[in-house]
Amino acid sequence: MTERIQLSGVSKDYPGRKGELLRVLRDIDISVRAGEVYGLIGRSGAGKSTLLRMINGLEAPTEGRVLVDGVDVQSLSPVELRTLRHSIGMVFQQFNLWNSRTVFSNIATPLKLAGWKDDDISRRVGELLDFVGLGGKAFARPRQLSGGQKQRVGIARAIAAKPSVLLADEATSALDPQTTTEIVDLLRSVNQEFGITIVVVTHEMDVMSQLADRVSILSDGDVVESGDIHQILARPQHPITANLVGSYTRTFLSEKDREELSTRFDGRRISVAMDGVIAEGPLLSSLARAHSVDFSIIQGGVARVKNQPYGQLSLALHGDDAAIDRFLAELSTRTEVTTW
């Protein structure tokens, strides 16, 4: 698999208030494959936007290297960097459209910058307006558009010059849920129809789960966990990831939740990952019956993302100790079980 973008050992310092250096990113290694949608998720201030902006050289790393198609972004001259930027589109949270230009002119501008001919520009802008569903708005001004329409223009502008990479910096954070879904679908089809590699930064787990193939979770300048989105949703390893996923699917228990529940429920307490269990039919109840174990569900739930079930049920088990052991042993061979 080809690496389109490679961040290796990337760190970033910013001067703080008293002139001291604050490390906002620490030794980050991420590689993005050609054609995938890669997500950077974390709370605001986690450093994800800074990381994203290093890919097109809007920010420079203090240490480490950023390679795009094998080229070190830092090694480029200003002119070479501008040429590289013609092949990396970018979509912004606040859209950043040029208000003094028409919709047509906004989309045409990256093409002019990339040196396209006028005839080709007109044809291309027409195609893009159709693609984003704004065929009738060519000569409207950004001010006359709704937020969703503005972001459609932003996306058309970003992919106009047929870039190989699209950077989406909180592209849906200023939009309502319905519009967010439309923009997520549009980004998905940008990826699928044109094979454009997308790196998406967001703090919305919902957007991430609908869009990304693989993700890295950032917290305070560190990548705490990376992996396939399905794996992250089903089996978050790091507490911060579990927290993010948990508050999204509302099933994962934090340490604090467990402590609280321990005082209120007797019996042995376990959490069972549900993604594998559901496909197997009534696994929990049939095993419980077979081993004469009773359980009460104390917290949990199951959500579906991209048509796959995710979630966790937390149970309190009652019955003979040996029976519970056998029940747990068998259940553990079928799905992930944590005893707490």
Add this chain to the structure above:
Amino acid sequence: MVTLALLDLDVVIPKVARALGETLFMVTVAFFLASVIGLILGIFLYATRPGQLLHSRVVHTTLNIVVNTLRPIPFIILLIALTPLTRALIGTSIGPAAAILPLTIAASVGIARVAESNLVAVDPGVVEAAKAFGASPLHILFGFVVREAFGPLLLSLTFIFVALIDATAVAGAVGGGGLGNLALTYGYQRFDYAVMILIIIVLIALVQLVQFIGNRIARHFIDG
């Protein structure tokens, strides 16, 4: 109405027309020159700010001092203080042509300051996007920042144009000619209020017209 009846129109109208011509001459020439000088200064003030394209503390501070020194000087003082320079450059310190130099200097620093604030007010996202799509620094400055600021800039220039009409009246006090001079001669020295009121009406009409045109053109650039 009684006073207006006292107007000897055959005498007054040619005088007012001539004075209007002088005012328009002073204002338009000074406005044109000051726009060029002021916009260049304003763009430099903006571009040499910290973090901007040509950021330079030395240039920015120097320009700031020049602008801040000239701007608070009341126009009538500036006019008198510049007399030697005016005489050296234009050959005389009296008349409409001589008034153009101080008018231009005062308007230039005014335009420099308003242009700077119009440019600073441009959304940083505009610059960010232009950068991300590979525009060069000069292109960003003129093709994006100045362009986005153009509508508000036209309103600011209209404001300066009106201020210049105001300033020519002061120039009139020291023999600069124009409507202000005429109004002072008739109204203040001869106590002929009818002529003065007529001139005030002409001035109000002129300012209204200029503001109307300025608003119209600016709206075209702001709303599209």
